[in-house]
Amino acid sequence: MTEIRRLLPETGIMSGPTSVERLTERGFERAMARAMLMTPSDIIAEVSQSGIKGRGGAAFPTGLKWSMVSQAPGAQKYVVMNADESELGTFKDRVLLEQDPLGPLSGLVIAAHAVGARKAFCYIRGEYREVEQVLAAAIETLRRVGLVGPDTVEVEIRRGAGAYIAGEETALFNSIEGMRPEPRVKPPFPTNKGLWGSPTLIQNVETLANVAVLFAHDVEWFKAYGTKDTPGTKLVALSGHIHRPGVYEVPFGTPVADILNAPELGGSVAGTGRLGAVLLGGAAGTFLNAAEVQNTLLDYPSLSKVGASIGSGAMMVFDDTVDLTWVLTKMARFFAEESCGQCVPCRIGTRRILEIAESGNLWSRTQDLRELGQAMRDASICGLGQTAPLALLSALDRPELRHHD
Amino acid sequence: MGTSVTLTIDGEEVSVSQGTTLREACDQVSHSVPTLCWHENLSPANACRACVVELKGSRPLVASCSRIAEDGMEVMTNTERVRNARKVVAELLLSTSDATLAPDLRHLAEESGAQAGRFSGGASWEQPVRVDNELYVRDFSKCILCYRCVEACGTDAQNTFAIAVAGRGFNAHIDAGFGRDLPESDCVYCGNCVAVCPTGALIGKTEWDMRNQDQWDENKISVTETVCSYCGVGCELQLHVMDNKIVKVTSPMDHPITHGMLCVKGRYGYEFVQSEDGLASNS
Ligand SMILES: Cc1cc2nc3c(=O)[nH]c(=O)nc-3n(C[C@H](O)[C@H](O)[C@H](O)COP(=O)(O)O)c2cc1C
Ligand code: SF4
Ligand code: SF4
Ligand code: SF4
Numbered sequence: 001m002t003e004i005r006r007l008l009p010e011t012g013i014m015s016g017p018t019s020v021e022r023l024t025e026r027g028f029e030r031a032m033a034r035a036m037l038m039t040p041s042d043i044i045a046e047v048s049q050s051g052i053k054g055r056g057g058a059a060f061p062t063g064l065k066w067s068m069v070s071q072a073p074g075a076q077k078y079v080v081m082n083a084d085e086s087e088l089g090t091f092k093d094r095v096l097l098e099q100d101p102l103g104p105l106s107g108l109v110i111a112a113h114a115v116g117a118r119k120a121f122c123y124i125r126g127e128y129r130e131v132e133q134v135l136a137a138a139i140e141t142l143r144r145v146g147l148v149g150p151d152t153v154e155v156e157i158r159r160g161a162g163a164y165i166a167g168e169e170t171a172l173f174n175s176i177e178g179m180r181p182e183p184r185v186k187p188p189f190p191t192n193k194g195l196w197g198s199p200t201l202i203q204n205v206e207t208l209a210n211v212a213v214l215f216a217h218d219v220e221w222f223k224a225y226g227t228k229d230t231p232g233t234k235l236v237a238l239s240g241h242i243h244r245p246g247v248y249e250v251p252f253g254t255p256v257a258d259i260l261n262a263p264e265l266g267g268s269v270a271g272t273g274r275l276g277a278v279l280l281g282g283a284a285g286t287f288l289n290a291a292e293v294q295n296t297l298l299d300y301p302s303l304s305k306v307g308a309s310i311g312s313g314a315m316m317v318f319d320d321t322v323d324l325t326w327v328l329t330k331m332a333r334f335f336a337e338e339s340c341g342q343c344v345p346c347r348i349g350t351r352r353i354l355e356i357a358e359s360g361n362l363w364s365r366t367q368d369l370r371e372l373g374q375a376m377r378d379a380s381i382c383g384l385g386q387t388a389p390l391a392l393l394s395a396l397d398r399p400e401l402r403h404h405d
Numbered sequence: 406m407g408t409s410v411t412l413t414i415d416g417e418e419v420s421v422s423q424g425t426t427l428r429e430a431c432d433q434v435s436h437s438v439p440t441l442c443w444h445e446n447l448s449p450a451n452a453c454r455a456c457v458v459e460l461k462g463s464r465p466l467v468a469s470c471s472r473i474a475e476d477g478m479e480v481m482t483n484t485e486r487v488r489n490a491r492k493v494v495a496e497l498l499l500s501t502s503d504a505t506l507a508p509d510l511r512h513l514a515e516e517s518g519a520q521a522g523r524f525s526g527g528a529s530w531e532q533p534v535r536v537d538n539e540l541y542v543r544d545f546s547k548c549i550l551c552y553r554c555v556e557a558c559g560t561d562a563q564n565t566f567a568i569a570v571a572g573r574g575f576n577a578h579i580d581a582g583f584g585r586d587l588p589e590s591d592c593v594y595c596g597n598c599v600a601v602c603p604t605g606a607l608i609g610k611t612e613w614d615m616r617n618q619d620q621w622d623e624n625k626i627s628v629t630e631t632v633c634s635y636c637g638v639g640c641e642l643q644l645h646v647m648d649n650k651i652v653k654v655t656s657p658m659d660h661p662i663t664h665g666m667l668c669v670k671g672r673y674g675y676e677f678v679q680s681e682d683g684l685a686s687n688s
């Protein structure tokens with residue numbers, strides 16, 4: 001089990017992350033040149049064939065999204081790189097942008113060409129000041145070689161102000177437009193009405209990096225790793241009780257246990273060395289117990305059997321001494337603080353979950369919590385409120401994770 | 406016609422014209438859905454989530470106030486999940502807000518079988534009343550953050566933009582800018598926010614005072630219609646009169662000119678009619 005490096009640059013690469021040489025060395029120059037000679041519909045067909053799915057959490061088929069934006073009526077179109085990265089335990093976009101910003105940017109330029117956009121935004125998490133400078137330097141490099149500019153696509157950086165909700169695509173549009181980052185109701189979807197009401201393609205940083213490496217090579221190369229259902233590789237961010245925390249690139253279909261234990265990857269569980277639980281997908285994700293970790297692969301069909309998904313690729317590892325009540329309380333506080341407050345189930349529901357957790361009633365008021373959680377999943381406007389109770393519900397379903405002390 | 410769409414609601418087929426919302430379509434077959442934030446003359450805020458219905462093919466429930474009907478949709482208005490969502494919405498709102506002057510919320514609570522105290526006992530929205538002007542009072546302990554006032558003050562009617570939602574999560578609240586009192590704000594006292602507020606969180610000062618003194622009696626109020634005499638627009642006024650005194654002025658929500666919205670003169674200028682040293686004594 002060795003770590004793969006396709007999205008991440010080879011270790012020991014000599015060129016600077018924002019240099020023109022890097023463009024050549026990583027094949028991004030070739031990728032853009034190849035794409036610029038293709039018709040938009042050929043580009044979109046290739047993205048569809050590659051099987052790339054969105055890496056921001058929802059795993060929506062990327063090619064399909066591109067064709068929707070490309071076919072949406074409207075003279076003005078936008079593309080957006082979502083670099084807001086605020087999900088708990090998630091730091092893979094930061095690593096990508098620090099180590100290889102020209103990858104996601106090349107993907108952005110290709111995307112703009114494919115959907116007919118002349119204007120692109122990179123929306124970056126406000127706390128990522130240093131990353132933002134790297135990104136700005138990379139945009140300058142592309143401008144110098146003529147791939148960014150008035151004749152191709154203008155790229156502008158917009159900085160968030162610290163709200164998790166601003167990473168939700170429609171809240172992000174409101175933020176760029178200068179309004180409160182409150183999610184909009186869908187439909188209409190961004191593909192038809194996004195920024196300033198125009199068709200907008202929004203993709204996660206990692207998704208765009210996948211596009212860049214795809215066009216630097218071809219579909220066959222791209223599909224050499226991964227599963228039939230989900231070709232390619234995924235960045236995972238390991239944190240918590242793990243010997244080698246950090247970001248690793250692994251093929252889809254890798255056993256979850258290998259990600260934790262392989263010497264080149266997680267290097268095994270730290271703390272007591274005995275696994276208690278893994279929180280997969282960040283605060284919006286779900287808990288897996290030790291047995292489930294043993295029996296699942298990093299792929300959507302395998303994980304859906306235990307009610308889980310990959311989400312952002314965050315994996316928080318807890319040894320068998322960690323009191324999940326404490327973890328759930330922290331997560332409840334996160335959601336109560338990050339809810340935008342727009343809709344009732346989330347605005348009040350997140351607060352009530354926090355209060356129930358703080359008063360020590362998490363495991364006794366299960367019926368109330370299940371009904372509240374179901375109402376939040378069903379009736380909240382956006383993904384924040386819809387996923388806020390997921391980890392809690394997954395813990396209620398796994399009573400063995402609870403510490404009786 | 407040509408532009409009609411056919412869908413099923415609780416198994417019943419219904420054809421509606423294009424652009425009809427699911428809420429309207431449900432009304433047409435008498436399977437009405439409850440609403441709190443929706444208002445006939447305002448854009449849907451989608452905030453209360455009381456109107457959610459189950460839509461085949463959609464994982465979450467959808468807000469029927471804003472979702473447009475499409476051909477072939479299968480909508481269910483009374484499933485287990487729908488009932489649970491409505492009930493929890495009512496319970497959550499009752500746990501934060503004083504519903505004494507919120508008939509719609511109380512009705513929802515009753516219909517959905519809400520257990521009033523289930524989620525109570527934690528933080529609530531109880532806060533001091535803000536009486537900072539002579540025309541209307543802000544009692545945000547009653548607010549359910551339905552956004553109606555913000556919309557009425559904004560592009561839906563008044564275009565003054567004096568108020569907005571500030572803060573986030575549980576601390577989100579209606580604000581006239583930096584927590585200011587109304588006289589320091591951009592408010593022009595049209596009272597349109599008061600007219601659409603479904604909870605009494607915004608309430609005329611006269612009504613507020615009378616209620617506090619136990620003098621407000623709906624049974625003794627009669628409504629007289631007239632046309633505002635201040636300017637030539639022709640706004641229809643409904644004078645709410647109790648014991649020969651005007652205690653409130655509104656305009657019908659379905660009036661073609663006002664759509665229920667007035668300006669400060671029409672809404673609050675009634676004081677001059679009944680002032681002790683009014684016109685009569687001048688002649
Ligand atoms: C509360 C919330 C926060 C989100 N934050 C991010 C984020 O930081 N970065 C991101 O790429 N997507 C985030 N998303 C998902 C986006 O809405 C959107 O689905 C994604 O950017 C689409 O890109 P993709 O198809 O490439 O994944 C968030 C969603 C929600 C509901
Ligand atoms: S679910 Fe939460 S974050 Fe999303 S719109 Fe509703 S209140 Fe805001
Ligand atoms: S009275 Fe009129 S101007 Fe003042 S806040 Fe209400 S709607 Fe806005
Ligand atoms: S003050 Fe009234 S109209 Fe405004 S949000 Fe609160 S309940 Fe709604």
